[in-house]
Amino acid sequence: MKIWTKLFLVFFTLLVVVWSCSDDDSFWDAMIPETDKDPTTTQINGYVFKPALVPATDANVQQLKVPNGFKVNKFAENLGKPRILAVNPTGYVYASDRDAGTVTLLQDTNADGAADQTKVVANIKQVHGLAMRGNQLYMVAVRELYVADMNPDGTLGTPQLLLNDLPDAGQHPNRTIAFGPDDKLYITVGSTCNSCPEPNKENATILQANPDGSNRVVYAKGLRNTIGFGWHPQTGVLWGLDHGIDWLGDNDQKEEVNQIKQGANYGWPYIYGEGKYNPGDRPEGDTTYQQYLQKTTLPVLTYQAHAAPLQMVYYTGTKFPAEYQNDAFVAMRGSWNRSSPVGYSVVRLHFENGQPTRFEDFLTGFLVNNNKAHFARPVGLAVHPDGSLLLSDDTNGVIYRIAYQ
Structure with missing residues (x-):
C-alpha cells in the first residue's frame, strides 16, 4: 500500500508541474537536451501573413494617429x-x-514642410546605410564602403571606395x-x-573601424540583424535593436533592445530572448546550452516578436x-511571419536615468482594412534641423514628416 501511495504522490506532483507550466516556461525549455546523445523534438505553429498593399492616398494619410499636438504630412x-x-545641419536630406x-538629395527650400527639390547624387549598387x-x-x-564630400549645394563629390x-x-x-x-x-x-x-566570424556582428576603414575588428557578436543602433546623447552608451529568429511561433522570438558592449556575445543562434534555448541549433563541439547561456549577454528590454525594428x-x-528629449524613436517595419500583423508603426522608446524602460506607440x-492591408512599411528615421521627425516608407515611396504644432 505504501508503494502505491508513493507512486500516486509522484504522479500527482508531475501532474501539478505540467498543469502549471506553459509552452513558454523554463520547464519546457529544460526538455531540450544538452547534447546529441538524446533527441530534440518540438512543434511550432508558423504563419505567413502579408497584408495587401494599397496606395498612400490623402484619406489614408489623414487617418494616421499621433499624440495630441502632432501632425503628419507627406514630405516627399x-x-x-x-x-x-540622413540629414545634415543645413537641412539637406x-x-x-x-x-x-x-x-537622393531632398531639399525644402521654402520651409513649408515639403521637399520641393529632389536629385540623385550617388549611384552605388545596393547602397543602404548612410x-x-x-x-x-x-x-x-x-x-563596399564609400565616402564622398558634401558640396555646399548638397550634391556629392565622386564616391571614394574605402572597403570592398x-x-x-x-x-x-x-x-x-554610424560614427x-x-x-x-x-x-x-x-x-x-x-x-x-556562421562560417564568417564577421556575420551577425557589429564591426568597428577607423574612419578610413582600417583596423576593422568585431566589436560585438551574436546579433542576428541589428539595423537600428546609436549612442544615448546623455550617457554615450551604445544601444541597438536586434531582429528575432523567425519560425519560432507568433510570440517568439521577441525583438531585443541590447546594450552593446565591446567583446560581448548576444547569443544568436543558440540563445535568444530572456535566455531561452533555440531548439533548431545546438552549440558546436562539447559546449552545452547552459555553458553558452553563461557567456551570453541578455537583452535589457524586448518588443513584440516579428515587428522588425x-x-x-x-x-x-x-x-x-521637453519630455521627448533624449528618448528614441524606432521604425517598426512590420511582420510577415505571424498570424496577425504587428509593427507597421513608429514607436517611442522611453529612457529614464540613461536606461530604456518601455515602448509606446x-x-x-499604416495598417488599414481591418489589418488586412497596409500603405507603408516604416524604414528610415531622421531628425530635421527644424525639429521635425522624418520617416521613410519603401513600399509606396513616401517620406513622411511628423511635426509638433
Missing part, C-alpha cells in the same frame, strides 16, 4: 523605395534606395553605419540565415515637448 513622394535617411542603387562625419557622407552597400571585402549578405543585406563618440566607424553586418552557425534615432531637436495607422 514618388521616390521609389527610400530606406535609410539624403535617402538611400537599395533596389535602385541610388542616394552616416555623416564633418562635411563627408559615408555610404555602405553589401560588401565586407561579408556576403545572404538573408540580411542591409548594412547600416561613435570615439570617432570610430561602426558597421552592422546581419546574419546570412535565419538561424545557423529598423532605423533608430534619438530626439535631440527643440520643437517636440507614436505613429500608427
Whole structure:
C-alpha cells in the first residue's frame, strides 16, 4: 500500500508541474537536451501573413494617429523605395534606395514642410546605410564602403571606395553605419540565415573601424540583424535593436533592445530572448546550452516578436515637448511571419536615468482594412534641423514628416 501511495504522490506532483507550466516556461525549455546523445523534438505553429498593399492616398494619410499636438504630412513622394535617411545641419536630406542603387538629395527650400527639390547624387549598387562625419557622407552597400564630400549645394563629390571585402549578405543585406563618440566607424553586418552557425566570424556582428576603414575588428557578436543602433546623447552608451529568429511561433522570438558592449556575445543562434534555448541549433563541439547561456549577454528590454525594428534615432531637436528629449524613436517595419500583423508603426522608446524602460506607440495607422492591408512599411528615421521627425516608407515611396504644432 505504501508503494502505491508513493507512486500516486509522484504522479500527482508531475501532474501539478505540467498543469502549471506553459509552452513558454523554463520547464519546457529544460526538455531540450544538452547534447546529441538524446533527441530534440518540438512543434511550432508558423504563419505567413502579408497584408495587401494599397496606395498612400490623402484619406489614408489623414487617418494616421499621433499624440495630441502632432501632425503628419507627406514630405516627399514618388521616390521609389527610400530606406535609410540622413540629414545634415543645413537641412539637406539624403535617402538611400537599395533596389535602385541610388542616394537622393531632398531639399525644402521654402520651409513649408515639403521637399520641393529632389536629385540623385550617388549611384552605388545596393547602397543602404548612410552616416555623416564633418562635411563627408559615408555610404555602405553589401560588401563596399564609400565616402564622398558634401558640396555646399548638397550634391556629392565622386564616391571614394574605402572597403570592398565586407561579408556576403545572404538573408540580411542591409548594412547600416554610424560614427561613435570615439570617432570610430561602426558597421552592422546581419546574419546570412535565419538561424545557423556562421562560417564568417564577421556575420551577425557589429564591426568597428577607423574612419578610413582600417583596423576593422568585431566589436560585438551574436546579433542576428541589428539595423537600428546609436549612442544615448546623455550617457554615450551604445544601444541597438536586434531582429528575432523567425519560425519560432507568433510570440517568439521577441525583438531585443541590447546594450552593446565591446567583446560581448548576444547569443544568436543558440540563445535568444530572456535566455531561452533555440531548439533548431545546438552549440558546436562539447559546449552545452547552459555553458553558452553563461557567456551570453541578455537583452535589457524586448518588443513584440516579428515587428522588425529598423532605423533608430534619438530626439535631440527643440520643437517636440521637453519630455521627448533624449528618448528614441524606432521604425517598426512590420511582420510577415505571424498570424496577425504587428509593427507597421513608429514607436517611442522611453529612457529614464540613461536606461530604456518601455515602448509606446507614436505613429500608427499604416495598417488599414481591418489589418488586412497596409500603405507603408516604416524604414528610415531622421531628425530635421527644424525639429521635425522624418520617416521613410519603401513600399509606396513616401517620406513622411511628423511635426509638433
